[in-house]
Amino acid sequence: MNIVTTKEILAVVTLDRNKVAGQGLVFYAENEEELSETALLLARVLAAAVHDLKNGTMILVRH
Amino acid sequence: MKYLITVIMGALAGFFARWYMLRRDYRQYPSYPQGWAIHLFLGFIGGLIGAVIVPSFLEQEFAAVSFLLLAASQFREVRNAERNTLAAVESTEMVSRGNAYIEGIARVFEARNYLAIWVSLAVAITSELLAQFSFPVRIIGGLLVACGSAFVLNRLMQGDYVGDIAQVRLADLSFEGPILVVDGVKMMNVGLAQARQVYEERGLAAVIAPNGPNTKATLANLGQMQAIAHDVSAMIGIYMDVGEQEFTPLVRREPSTGKLVFVMIPSAQDPEAFIAAIKRVPVLEGAVRKPLTSKPGRMMD
Numbered sequence: 001m002n003i004v005t006t007k008e009i010l011a012v013v014t015l016d017r018n019k020v021a022g023q024g025l026v027f028y029a030e031n032e033e034e035l036s037e038t039a040l041l042l043a044r045v046l047a048a049a050v051h052d053l054k055n056g057t058m059i060l061v062r063h
Numbered sequence: 064m065k066y067l068i069t070v071i072m073g074a075l076a077g078f079f080a081r082w083y084m085l086r087r088d089y090r091q092y093p094s095y096p097q098g099w100a101i102h103l104f105l106g107f108i109g110g111l112i113g114a115v116i117v118p119s120f121l122e123q124e125f126a127a128v129s130f131l132l133l134a135a136s137q138f139r140e141v142r143n144a145e146r147n148t149l150a151a152v153e154s155t156e157m158v159s160r161g162n163a164y165i166e167g168i169a170r171v172f173e174a175r176n177y178l179a180i181w182v183s184l185a186v187a188i189t190s191e192l193l194a195q196f197s198f199p200v201r202i203i204g205g206l207l208v209a210c211g212s213a214f215v216l217n218r219l220m221q222g223d224y225v226g227d228i229a230q231v232r233l234a235d236l237s238f239e240g241p242i243l244v245v246d247g248v249k250m251m252n253v254g255l256a257q258a259r260q261v262y263e264e265r266g267l268a269a270v271i272a273p274n275g276p277n278t279k280a281t282l283a284n285l286g287q288m289q290a291i292a293h294d295v296s297a298m299i300g301i302y303m304d305v306g307e308q309e310f311t312p313l314v315r316r317e318p319s320t321g322k323l324v325f326v327m328i329p330s331a332q333d334p335e336a337f338i339a340a341i342k343r344v345p346v347l348e349g350a351v352r353k354p355l356t357s358k359p360g361r362m363m364d
Contacts (some may be wrong), residue, residue, distance in 0.1 A: 040255055047306030050254030052241035058254045063308055 006062050010046050013039045015056035032056075065119035068201060071191040076209040077110015077183030080101065083213050084175045089298050092149075092168065100170070105141060106179045113183030118190055135180060142173035157303065158312055159298040163286020167347045171220075178216045185212045189254050225291065226342025228278035229271045231322075233334050236268040236326055246270050248317050248324045251309075258309045259333070261328060265302060267337045271323040276364050277306035277353050284350035288314035291325060300330030300341040 011025040013035055017062045020026050025041070029035040039050045048062040072207040085093065085102060086330035093102050112131050119127035146169040153159055160168075188207045193201045226233065234246040238259055243250040243269040253259050271291070273279040281287060312327035329337060354360030 031151035035256075036256055040257065043255070043308075044306060047308065050258070051252040052254035054240055063311070 009061055010048050010057050011042050011060045013042065013058045013060075019055055019057050066191075068198070069187050070111070070114045072190050072205045073183040073187035074107060074110040075275075076186035076205065076213075077113055077174040077336050078107040079207065080182035080213040080216075081106020081109065081175065081179040082215055084178065086201065089128060090294075093172075097296070102175075105176055106216060107136070109135070109176045109179040110183035113180040114187045116184060117187035121191065125197060135177075138176045138180075139318065141176055142169045145172045146264065153167020156293070157301060158293050159284050159289065160255045160293045162350050163308040163347050164290040164294050166286075167290075167345075167349055169248040174220065178188030178213075180219065181216060182209055182212045185209070198206060222348060223346040224259075224342060225271065225306055225344045225346060227284075228346060229273045229282060231269055231341045232269050234270045234324065236238075236262060236266050238263070240346070243326065245324045245326050248315055250313055250324065250326055252313050253309050255309065258349060261302075261310070262326075265328050265332060266326060266330065267329055268324065269341055271325060271337060271341065273321055273323075275355075276360065277355050280352035280354050281346060281350050283316060283321060284347070284352070287350035288316070288323065290347055290350075291341065292325070292327070294344040295325070295327065295337070295340045298343065299333070299336050302328040302330050 009024060011027065012020050013027045013029055014020050015029055015035055017028060017029070018027050024031050027038050029038055035056070035058060039060065042048070042052045046060055046062065048060040051061060053059060081103060087098060091176065093099055112135050116128060116179050118129050119125075119131065146165055149160065149165040149168060150162075186209045189204050194203045196204075197290070201246045236245045236250075237241060238253070239249075241252050241254055241259070243253050243259075243262060253262065271282065273282050292314050296312055299313065301310070310328050312325070314323055314325045316323055325341065355364060
C-alpha cells in the first residue's frame with residue numbers, strides 16, 4: 001500500500017526570506033528565473049503542482 | 064426429455080441476450096477477451112436458471128424453484144467483483160474514474176445478468192405455451208420473444224448522456240496572473256510559466272450549462288464531474304505524464320448558475336471532437352437528482 005499525503009505544502013520556493021516562516025522545506029532563489037526553475041525541478045521530483053502566491057513565493061502541493 | 068427444447072432455448076436466449084448487452088466501446092470494459100468470457104458464462108448460467116424455473120414450476124417442484132431463486136440471488140456477487148476489480152486498477156488510471164462511476168458500472172453489470180434471466184424466462188414460458196405446436200413454431204416464437212424482450216429491456220436500461228441534459232459549448236481560457244480563468248470561472252493556480260504556456264497553446268475548455276433545475280442538481284454531483292474528466296480523457300486522450308499535476312483535467316462548478324466548466328489539455332487540438340466527447344459522457348445513475356419532484360424544489364424554481 002502506497003500512502004501519499006495530499007493537499008499539504010511539500011516545499012516552498014521564495015525570493016524573499018521575510019515572507020516565509022515556520023516549519024517545512026524552504027528553498028531560496030536569487031531571481032525569478034531560478035525561482036521557477038527550482039520550482040519545476042521540485043515539482044517533477046515530488047509529483048506535485050506548483051502554485052504561485054504572487055509575492056515572489058511558490059508552493060508545491062500534491063493534489 | 065420433455066422439457067429439453069424449453070431449457071435449451073431459454074439458456075441460449077439468456078446467453079445471447081447477455082452477448083447483445085455486452086458493449087465493446089472506448090471504455091474497453093469489460094475487457095476483451097477474458098472479461099467477456101466471464102460475463103458470457105455468467106449470462107449462460109443466468110439463462111439456464113431462468114429456463115429451468117419454468118419446467119420445475121410445471122412439475123410442481125417448488126423446492127427446486129426456491130433453490131433456483133436462491134441461485135439467482137448469487138448474482139449480487141457480480142457487483143462486488145466488478146467493484147473490486149475497478150477499484151484495484153483505479154490507481155493505475157492517469158485520470159481516475161471516481162467511486163461513483165465505478166459503482167455505476169458495477170450496478171450495470173449486475174443488472175444485465177438479471178435482464179438475461181428475464182429474457183430466458185420469457186422464452187421458456189413462450190416455449191411451454193406453444194408446446195402443442197410444431198418444433199419450428201416454438202423456435203420462431205421463442206426467437207421473437209427473445210429479440211423483443213432483449214431489445215425492450217436494453218432500451219429501458221439506457222441512461223442519458225451529458226449532451227441530453229446540458230448545453231455544451233467551447234469556451235476561451237486565459238490567465239489572470241497565475242490563475243487559469245475559463246468563462247469567468249477561476250479554475251486553478253498554475254505556478255509555472257512553462258505550464259501556462261502549454262495551456263495557452265494546447266488547452267481546450269468547455270462550458271456545460273444545465274438545461275433546468277433537475278439537471279443542474281445532477282451535474283453538481285462530484286462523481287459526475289469526475290466521470291466527465293475521466294471519460295473525455297479516455298475518448299480523446301490527454302497530454303500529460305505521471306506526476307504532472309498541473310495538466311490534470313479539471314471540472315469546476317460555477318455556484319451562481321450551476322454550470323460546469325471543464326478544462327483539459329488533449330493529446331491533439333480538435334475542438335469538435337472535444338465537444339462531442341463531453342456530450343457522449345453517460346449521466347451516472349447515482350448522480351441523478353430530481354429536486355422538481357418535491358414541493359420545496361418547485362417553490363425554489
